[in-house]
């Protein structure tokens with residue numbers, strides 16, 4: 001049986017992951033509005049992955065006999081100045097999520113909850129991938145100056161994500 005402190009913290013993480021999905025969907029909408037279909041597609045895929053993350057926590061809590069409690073999801077920002085600003089903010093957001101996962105891990109270690117530690121290990125690895133992937137796009141945007149032919153090429157590249 002899981003400790004209440006662990007269940008509460010995992011429930012909080014469901015909210016963080018669903019908010020991430022909301023944030024990325026909001027960015028996807030703006031990219032669509034900017035006629036950057038590839039970026040929009042990439043962000044929509046990113047949002048879908050965040051829902052999958054939320055569901056991993058959902059299933060884990062259920063499997064371990066805890067009670068899932070869903071909290072309201074706060075409204076995401078609706079507008080950004082540029083593609084670079086959106087990608088930079090999503091990198092900052094992923095860094096925030098990494099810090100959340102690290103805090104969860106600290107708690108699980110403190111509570112000697114080995115099943116939770118094992119489950120969280122997947123997220124520790126996933127966050128390395130997430131930060132690296134977004135960081136690469138930010139660097140490319142800086143290189144091409146966030147406009148023109150380069151932006152068009154990058155949009156095409158991001159459009160093929162599956």
Ligand SMILES: [Fe+2]
Nearest residue numbers: 017020050053
């Ligand atoms: Fe996530």
Ligand SMILES: [Fe+2]
Nearest residue numbers: 020050094130
């Ligand atoms: Fe993420």
